[in-house]
Amino acid sequence: MAAPEPPGLLPAAPLLLTTEEVRLLGAFVHGDIMGATMRAWLHASLGFCPRHTWAYAVVEIELWESGVGGRGGHQPFDVSVLYEDLARQLAFRLVKPHGWGRRPEAVLLPARRCYLCTQLDLPGRAGFVLGYANSDSASLAAEANLLRHTRRWCSATADEWAPVACAPCLGVPAGGTGAGSSRGLCRVHLAEEERTGRADDGDLTAAASRLTAVADRLAALASSMTASGRPADAATEASWVEALGFFGGWRFPAFLAGLTEREADTG
Ligand SMILES: [Zn+2]
Ligand SMILES: [Zn+2]
Structure with a gap:
């Protein structure tokens, strides 16, 4: 029942989450993700x-109907808390000396497999799913797959994030050439540029600055979703799309915002 792990970035298409993916991700939101062991895994991966x-953002945004702050529910609160942490961690590691014999792009590549993928691959999982899948989890998956709230978020914030999104992800010409031109690259495309020698330590430093700025806005966004928090401005509202775009590529939000043609679902 495990969905195949894509070798690279997502196509511009809906995610079509399985019932089991939604069940596992639902357990993560406001749950396991806050533990120290899990955080260590997520830092490594x-x-x-x-x-x-x-998918993590989709499950939180689509299925959590209540929350504090001006908007109430359907907002990326846990997502903002997690990605502030991940962005700061990676920013710190990007500017550390990479050590003798270690390739510069290594810091941009996971040292551990995706936790969700490992859970989906556990032996006996298929039987477990058949035994436990009930109409509730199936209907939650169906609701999440409508992407109603995630689409609204991605469209409403596109004016903020589209100009800084990774050009290769979106299949558009890069905005400029020369030093600093890879500042807008996602993690995967930046790693590829580093591996092939087209990016250097300056580009890693620029990515670290960008991640730190995004982390600061994510902190403000999470705060805006608490009882005492101030409302977020447009750039702050877009920060979670920017963070997830950096870590997981931009084609999915671009598809939701109508910025790309849908690609064939060839998996
Ligand atoms: Zn995965
Ligand atoms: Zn990219």
């Missing part, structure tokens, strides 16, 4: 694979 990076 750089969050989730691209599919589960976006």
Whole structure:
């Protein structure tokens, strides 16, 4: 029943989450994700694979109907808390000396497999799913797959994040050439540029600055979703899309915001 782990970035298409993915991700929201052991895993794995990076946000945004702050529910609160942490962690590691014999792009690549993918692959999982899948979890998956609230979020914030989104992800010409031009690259495309020698330590430092700025806005966004928090401005509202775009690629939010043509679902 495990959805295949994509080798790279997602196509511009709906996620079509399975019942089991929604059940596992639902247990994560406001749950396991806050534990120290899980955080260590997520630091090593750089969050989730691209599919589960976006799936995590979809499950929280679509299925959590109540929350504090001006908006109430359907907002990326846990997502903001987690990605503030992941963005700060990676920013710190990007500017540390990478050590003798260690390739510069290594810091941008997961040292551990996506936790959700490992759970989906556990032996006996299929039988477990058949035994436990009930109409509730199936209907929650169906509701999450409508992507109503996630689409609204991605569309409403697109003016903020589209100009800084990774050009190769969106299949558009890069905005400029020369030093600093890879500042807008996602983690996967930046790692590829580093591996092939087209990006250097300056690009890693620029990515670290960008991640730190995003982390600061994520902290403000999470705060805006608490009882005493101030309302978020447009750039702050877009910060979670920017963070997940960096870690998991931009094609999914671009598809939701109508910025890309849908690609064939070839998996
Ligand atoms: Zn995964
Ligand atoms: Zn990219």
